[in-house]
Amino acid sequence: xxxxxxxxxxxxxxxxxxxxxxxxxxxxxxxxxxxxxxxxxxxxxxxxxxxxxxxxxxxxxxxxxxxxxxxxxxxxxxxxxxxxxxxxxxxxxxxxxxxxxxxxxxxxxxxxxxxxxxxxxxxxxxxxxxxxxxxxxxxxxxxxxxxxxxxxxxxxxxxxxxxxxxxxxxxxxxxxxxxxxxxxxxxxxxxxxxxxxxxxxxxxxxxxxxxxxxxxxxxxxxxxxxxxxxxxxxxxxxxxxxxxxxxxxxxxxxxxxxxxxxxxxxxxxxxxxxxxxxxxxxxxxxxxxxxxxxxxxxxxxxxxxxxxxxxxxxxxxxxxxxxxxxxxxxxxxxxxxxxxxxxxxxxxxxxx
Amino acid sequence: xxxxxxxxxxxxxxxxxxxxxxxxxxxxxxxxxxxxxxxxxxxxxxxxxxxxxxxxxxxxxxxxxxxxxxxxxxxxxxxxxxx
Numbered sequence: 001x002x003x004x005x006x007x008x009x010x011x012x013x014x015x016x017x018x019x020x021x022x023x024x025x026x027x028x029x030x031x032x033x034x035x036x037x038x039x040x041x042x043x044x045x046x047x048x049x050x051x052x053x054x055x056x057x058x059x060x061x062x063x064x065x066x067x068x069x070x071x072x073x074x075x076x077x078x079x080x081x082x083x084x085x086x087x088x089x090x091x092x093x094x095x096x097x098x099x100x101x102x103x104x105x106x107x108x109x110x111x112x113x114x115x116x117x118x119x120x121x122x123x124x125x126x127x128x129x130x131x132x133x134x135x136x137x138x139x140x141x142x143x144x145x146x147x148x149x150x151x152x153x154x155x156x157x158x159x160x161x162x163x164x165x166x167x168x169x170x171x172x173x174x175x176x177x178x179x180x181x182x183x184x185x186x187x188x189x190x191x192x193x194x195x196x197x198x199x200x201x202x203x204x205x206x207x208x209x210x211x212x213x214x215x216x217x218x219x220x221x222x223x224x225x226x227x228x229x230x231x232x233x234x235x236x237x238x239x240x241x242x243x244x245x246x247x248x249x250x251x252x253x254x255x256x257x258x259x260x261x262x263x264x265x266x267x268x269x270x271x272x273x274x275x276x277x278x279x280x281x282x283x284x285x286x287x288x289x290x291x292x293x294x295x296x297x298x299x300x301x302x303x304x305x306x307x308x309x310x311x312x313x314x315x316x317x318x319x320x321x322x323x324x325x326x327x328x329x330x331x332x333x334x335x336x337x338x339x340x341x342x343x344x345x346x347x348x349x350x351x352x
Numbered sequence: 353x354x355x356x357x358x359x360x361x362x363x364x365x366x367x368x369x370x371x372x373x374x375x376x377x378x379x380x381x382x383x384x385x386x387x388x389x390x391x392x393x394x395x396x397x398x399x400x401x402x403x404x405x406x407x408x409x410x411x412x413x414x415x416x417x418x419x420x421x422x423x424x425x426x427x428x429x430x431x432x433x434x435x
Contacts, residue, residue, distance in 0.1 A: 050389060167388060229387055229388050241408075242388055243391045243395060243408040244408050246392055246395055247405045250405050251405055282396075286399070
């Protein structure tokens with residue numbers, strides 16, 4: 001009888017690995033002071049105390065997710081990690097695409113000068129998007145379908161927000177990150193395993209209800225109305241039910257972490273550092289507490305950019321590597337969770 | 353829920369609502385206190401103290417601390433059944 005059991009570890013073969021990460025934030029800054037003067041009854045220090053965020057970057061009028069993504073990818077190429085001509089697959093993850101069609105990834109292929117032999121697709125996921133993108137990139141590389149996958153995450157949620165909805169304006173910032181996934185000879189997995197999950201019953205809890213084809217925008221849906229807590233929004237704006245999202249997170253994330261530790265054959269001690277989706281400090285502190293993770297092994301890094309949706313994890317990884325919080329070969333657990341509801345947890349080894 | 357855990361919970365609840373702990377008795381009215389941060393902080397507190405999440409609608413429907421304690425008891429009971 002043949003034994004195929006040793007496929008995932010202990011045997012040198014081409015493993016998908018993160019070779020480089022580069023992020024990009026738009027120039028315009030929205031500080032708590034500016035927000036406080038706009039929304040009135042929330043002082044700047046109180047916004048920081050409740051969210052852990054001091055300022056966010058906001059894309060300019062006419063500056064789209066693709067523009068942020070292209071800027072992040074160009075920064076990655078400038079590091080010399082690879083040339084545009086070396087990329088043979090582009091995954092673009094966004095929930096704020098330029099068009100219904102074509103795929104934004106196709107327009108980015110041309111702008112970035114990627115070869116016409118390059119595959120290019122968009123994926124639509126939010127806070128879980130980076131980890132989903134890594135799972136897909138790993139599969140493409142290890143199946144031999146592609147050898148250098150450029151995974152670009154970018155979102156401009158600011159364009160969905162009503163100016164008078166402080167519940168979301170305090171949290172979300174725009175941003176992008178480019179991550180290069182390549183094949184490397186290694187004994188052990190450098191990306192993976194993963195635990196993925198979906199609960200579509202939560203779809204209505206974080207949503208832009210109007211603007212797609214199910215509900216077309218018109219004058220009626222453009223009218224803003226006062227909602228809970230004195231926040232204002234129209235049905236063309238983003239709606240977030242904070243308490244429902246928080247409850248979902250408290251249930252789904254610890255379960256995913258537990259399942260991933262089992263799958264990765266290790267207890268929490270086998271993980272050197274944890275990078276969760278940087279939603280807000282309150283939620284992260286609660287999760288850290290619940291999972292009993294020491295503060296020095298748990299990333300909280302959103303003070304100057306807020307919740308950038310699909311890009312919080314790669315931005316945090318790039319910075320953690322830069323300041324030496326993680327070093328080559330260490331095991332890092334990534335967990336993305338939110339809009340969908342959708343969640344994804346995955347292990348990586350630091351290889352960038 | 354032991355008397356001890358209830359007492360500890362009520363003390364923490366007082367800090368959620370930013371009132372003196374002596375006023376947080378079962379009769380204490382909470383119906384008008386459910387702003388966004390109070391809801392999040394109470395969900396977090398219940399999860400921390402009783403390892404259970406309560407339905408959001410049920411929580412914001414509570415008008416007194418007594419109702420809130422009943423909701424927590426029900427949620428703990430349901431969790432026990434699931435397990």
